[in-house]
Amino acid sequence: MTRPQKQIRLAAHFPGVNNTTVWSDPRAGSQIEFSSFVHFARTAERAKFDFLFLAEGLRLREQGGKIYDLDVVGRPDTFTVLAALAAVTDRLGLTGTINSTFNEPYEVARQFATLDHLSGGRSAWNVVTSWDAFTGENFRRGGFLPQEERYSRAKEFLATAHELFDSWKGDEIVADQDSGTFIGRPDAGAFAHHGQHFDIQGRFDVPRSPQGRPVIFQAGDSEEGREFAAAEADAIFSRHGTLEAGQAFYRDVKSRLARHGRRPEDLRILPAATFALADTDAEAEELAREIRRQQVSGATAIRHLEFVWNRDLSAYDPDGPLPDIDPDVESEHLARGRAQVHMYRDPIATAREWRELAEANNWSIRDLVINTGNRQNFVGSPETIAKTIDAYVQADAADGFILVPHITPGGLDGFADKVVPLLQEQGVFRTDYEGTTLRDHLGLNRPA
């Protein structure tokens, strides 16, 4: 029995503070000016994408005690940009990453409820957690949360926010000018939450928004993160963009849903995906190599090696051989404010492996970093990329992808113009929006 073709979900990640963003390209524009966001959002909406996605970081990254200066630095406030984008778009979903550690439920709930009202039901919240005292130095409470409690706080934060969203049922505003009744119930918005992390009560002051609640995203990959997603999230922003890893992740997470009384279609799995698009496959291969070289300058290659070595390697020549000293596994890590440093669990083994690779291929430090770094998820002509994306989705490696272009703000233009029409011809991607809210686009039920 053949099942019907799955419809592909597509979204656009604004290329800002990522190490995949190429700022040195002459076409690269501002990651701050609003015109960049308008260009990017309008391209995504023209292509009928489900949503735009914004990442967040609440402290500038540091390495060796200094602000990291080689990648894009600086970004606007997530909520404020999304609210402004609601004015220049009409259907596009607006997804913001908001940290549950350095915020309070009452404030975040009123911001998301407001964004949902102001966008006519297009808001989504990527719930992330953090625990580090480094970021905490920017906030009143500091780094107050033990690492093992971050998911328990995030879960309770989200549950509390849901209690606030649900404290208005949606029929309270009567506004009957003749009788003089504005709200139907004097206790509209009443709530009380007494838990381990939050002990709050009173009245929520934003009436129920068009979607009831924002769409909930989750991005963590740990066991706890996957459980959290299976229990609470409407969509996952995952990192497993290859076919095999994607299928394994997809199977694992979807199989958890039944235990939480949910159906497989209640949770959308949307990996981040980079791409190199050109007229022909051969040109795209060439472009992919060129983008990798732009992403990894000599200075970036040295800094990248420092993640593993945990030593100041600034004296090394990026065009020369790898260091023959071993990584420092004793000292506190010199890179702060980024997740990447946790990727190398055995730095000495990684260093040994890299030295062998470099020797066998006659690679310099920069060559090694370019060649061991992530290749773009999709490389090819429009036909090749459309076919590959469709194949991945039909093979249950994903429900769709959150595309991460490497150029701000025009990096999505070619995809919108050349790849999307092919997916539409194949009947696997919408030719127009069928609904008005993000829940409509993603085929999610409205919460009761």
Add this chain to the structure above:
Amino acid sequence: MTATSATPLRLAVALDGTGWHPASWREPVARPRDLFTARYWADLVTEAENGLLDFVTLEDGLGPQSSHVLAPDDRTDQVRGRLDAVLTAARIAPLTRHIGLVPTAVVTHTEPFHLSKAIATLDHVSGGRAGIRVRISARPDEAAHFGRRTFPRIKGYDDPDTLDFVADLFDEAADWVEVLRRLWDSWEDDAEIRDVATGRFIDRDKLHYIDFEGRHFSVKGPSITPRPPQGQPPVTALAHGTLPYRLLARQADIGFVTPHDAGRARAVLTEIRAEQRAAGRAHEPLHVFADLVVFLDDTPGAAADRKERLDALAGEPYESDALVFTGTPAELADLLQEFQRTGLTGFRLRPAVLGHDLPAVTRGLVPELQRRGAFRTAYEASTLRGLLGLAHPANRYARAV
């Protein structure tokens, strides 16, 4: 007197719900069912911009509106519920081009790091038209929405414990604004260099830790958001007494005060200027605007009748901290010019019924003031600081060249 002899005054309007009279939502023009839509707010701000006003403020709080100052109520006959003011301002910014956007933020329960980047971002998305109105919250019920502090029940403003408590909230507010301002300066204007030759995106010597340490919180910095286009978006606050006058003197660009006559306006100004000298800011510009609630109609007596009708609907006479004006645009213009002679530099008008009194300001009062040479006939600047006559401020962290 020639038409050009008057000194131009500055005009803002304060937007709140359907207007400042609690029964305003019952007027046919009020659109109470649209209160939670972007269209409603866009229409109001567009009307204000068509009248060439300097800026709008947007009221906000961290709990529902109430007829009591310090506690919630159970009334169902008044507007309850509202949208976050900063996000509403951001939603309107791309739809307007000249008018300043000044949302309210409660400093008592919020993170200065978040609000600093939010206002900086509002400034980026509006091309330099952002400001902020800061306020404290002493309400125990709002504190319970956050669950991090328990506030005493206020017995009376002459009670010594109450005074200490409120003084502490205002000190915290001054620290909060200090953190906002330092974070806005934590990036120099030319910190982003995009130097392909060295691979450096920023010159990190032009990014600065703010290292703020106060009694209530400490903040490291720098901001994650580059310096806003205005450098320092104007900071405003409403003030009714010595403690908030001191906050204005220490940290604000515009103060909103509530004198009911010219004599009281002079006294308030004297006190604020003295606090400014005490704070060492005597030579820095600090606008002082008077707040007035306005009922405007073209024929004498009509506005007073309208107020009476609304009072009857509300079941009680409307009272306000600010002077309540009823009359014609020409009478209001006379009053504003009389107030202006005391040294006030502008006015924040609170329309009693937004759907009626806002157009009466923009289409009645503004042309009247223009005829007298007392108000602009076109926007003369593209930023809010520009409209207020404030220069682009030097960055406190930049080394003199």
